[in-house]
Amino acid sequence: MAAPPPPHEIIIVPAPGQPGREELRQQCYDVRIDVFHHEQGFPLDTEVDDLDDTATHFLLRLTPSLKPIGTIRCAKMDGYYKLSRLAVLKDYRKYRFGRALVQSLHDFVKVDAKTPGSRVSDTVKVACHSQIPVKGFYGK
Numbered sequence: 001m002a003a004p005p006p007p008h009e010i011i012i013v014p015a016p017g018q019p020g021r022e023e024l025r026q027q028c029y030d031v032r033i034d035v036f037h038h039e040q041g042f043p044l045d046t047e048v049d050d051l052d053d054t055a056t057h058f059l060l061r062l063t064p065s066l067k068p069i070g071t072i073r074c075a076k077m078d079g080y081y082k083l084s085r086l087a088v089l090k091d092y093r094k095y096r097f098g099r100a101l102v103q104s105l106h107d108f109v110k111v112d113a114k115t116p117g118s119r120v121s122d123t124v125k126v127a128c129h130s131q132i133p134v135k136g137f138y139g140k
């Protein structure tokens, strides 16, 4: 049997303008840089893009240490939501944390799409920005 996951929590980084956003969003960036730049070799200067300012960021961290180990981002587009920048640090993979982050994003979307003024119809569409080798993960 696989080892149980270490104690953890997934938090939503405060919205733009709210206290704590910058520090927690930086922790999301640090995980992304570790995975996409250092591990996968993508350029550092494209890691943060113009969606990051308004996106909803999710941070996975260990408890009680609060060490950041994973992240995902949800951007509200015109009529749909875009999932991107999913990353879990190498040492913490295969604990179903990737799945938990996608589930947290889905839970958020279900609530957000119902808020008054949301430009999203009854059927909520989440588009996934994915690398080809990870297609199997998203399929599950």
Ligand SMILES: CC(C)(COP(=O)(O)OP(=O)(O)OC[C@H]1O[C@@H](n2cnc3c(N)ncnc32)[C@H](O)[C@@H]1OP(=O)(O)O)[C@@H](O)C(=O)NCCC(=O)NCCS
Residues within 6 Å of the ligand: 035, 085, 086, 087, 088, 089, 092, 093, 094, 095, 096, 097, 098, 099, 100, 129, 130, 131, 133, 134, 135, 136, 137, 138, 140
């Ligand atoms: C992709 C990633 C987030 C998955 O995180 P993880 O915590 O290891 O994944 P999970 O344990 O939640 O996996 C859930 C399921 O998907 C499967 N899976 C995980 N990674 C997979 C992959 N690359 N290809 C196919 N299936 C995969 C798991 O086996 C598991 O299947 P199961 O439920 O039948 O046991 C992680 O590998 C990662 O950060 N990779 C590098 C960054 C990256 O590629 N991000 C995606 C960019 S589009």
